Amino acid sequence: MSQLIWNGLFTGSFYALVALGYSMVYGIIRLLNFAHGDVYMLGAFIGYYCLTLLSGVTSGLPALLIVLVVAMLATGLAGVGIERLAYRPLRQAPRLAVLITAVGVSFSLEYGVRLIAGADPKVYPVRLDGQPVELLGARLTAEQLVLVAVAFVLMGALHTLVMRTRAGRAMRAIAADPKAAHLSGIEVGQVIARVFFLGSALAGAAGVMAGAYYGRIEFLMGFVIGLKAFTAAVIGGIGNLPGAMLGGLALGLLESFGTGLTGGEWRDVFAFGCLIVFLVARPQGILGEKAVVRM
């Protein structure tokens, strides 16, 4: 029972990190960034190569934390690059066009990584298999605890950034009304680039953590997590940051219990079933505003 909760919290915190980027980008430019899951995959691969480079110098948790920062910077920049090249020129284009572009970006990232790294899954060079300790009946390791703590610190930092700083206020202003924000002197393009940086960096962090947690990565790993993160964002209320965190954790827990009930192979079906049920019953999510535009 408490093992299920623990597993749910762990996967849920990955979902939440990825969902945050999804939700931020959606909130600010109303774009479903299809390639977001692939940025997560990119983070995992950057982490893999950095860890392989570092393996002679340090290993274990300290190396992982260094690599986490490097991967976050790299994926953040990649996110900015994607926005600059593929999305910005289409800002005035119909939404369908931008969505299809996002599908194209997703393809390029997946098969670009496959070209470089190959199609076979890679074994992550660091494993979190320290001494397991019993805590309330669940077996977990100190490293796992640290990673979950890091995930929560990142989420908290993002929340503070968005709610308490000038830059965050500019983001919220654009989300509320892009035209008015522009008229009051906010550099809209720059703020959007920043949002892409933050969202992609969080996804990259989740990618490294997932690599370390599951132990293997492959070029299509971002596909399902992208779907799950979207599900989490919808459950929480898309465009709403606390909602995305809550939705991620809720989905992680739901999945964990669903798996406990029905067996692991139905996990994804269960998650997407949740998505459809939520879209039908409460499309605005737990914390979101009204999502139905017209009936």
Added chain:
Amino acid sequence: MKRALLAFAAVATLPVFTISPYVLNMAATAGIFVMLAAGLYIVVGYCGLLDLGFAAFFAIGAYTSGILATRFELPLVATLPAVLCATVLAGIVIGGPTLRLRSDYLAIVTLGFGEIVRVTATRLEITGGPTGIYGIPPLAADPVAFFYLVLVVTALALTGAARLGRSKLGRAWQYVREDEDAAEATGISTYRVKLAAYVLGSVWGGLAGVLFASQLSAISPASFTFLQSALVLVAVVLGAARNITGVILAAAFVAVTPELLRAFPDARYFLFGVLLVVVMLLRHRRRATA
């Protein structure tokens, strides 16, 4: 119309030049793909709804006919009514709730639906698990006869889609695509119109699935991945300057190119992705300056 007839006649003479089963098989594959693209064109091209899980309907058609034909030893033609029912039902179940929402939600839900169908087919016993179903009786055993069958069915499917596009319903679709609010304001029930497009598209996909099952005589979940959905979408987007002829050419191109690019399997999807982005950027830059 004249050009379409000419093209039809030109393709129909193919067996005069070669009866190599490889070439005919490839032509039939391209034909099935064109039919899939015609179905998706109804949804994406006419009505402007982004469907990212179109392979699900392809799979439902192929599995429904495959299961019925092998379990009850029916000829494949006899399974068509069941295939129609199954695809219409699936279209209503997925389109019904989601078409009321923002259109970009539909994209993700259809993507999730595509995965659900594939995973379910991999896990269930009746669908044969990961190995799938084999020993499906063909619609026509001879490659030349099957080629003509695919040609005729695809031509009918294309004609049907094009005529639908010019009908009253089709004009309503295009109205919804261009401006949903205005369409609603002029008295079009946009929800019903969208649902009709979605369900019709799924029927086209399901029927293409029957042809596919007949061609391969064996189907497995590996044929119905997101890649398949995405490739059909690529064909529709590349070809669709709002014109079904372009879709035919693009679909044939997308179906045949991977066969020709077999030597570089890694690069081809990467190139597809880049191409998709470049095409969208070019198309919309042109519109902005015009």
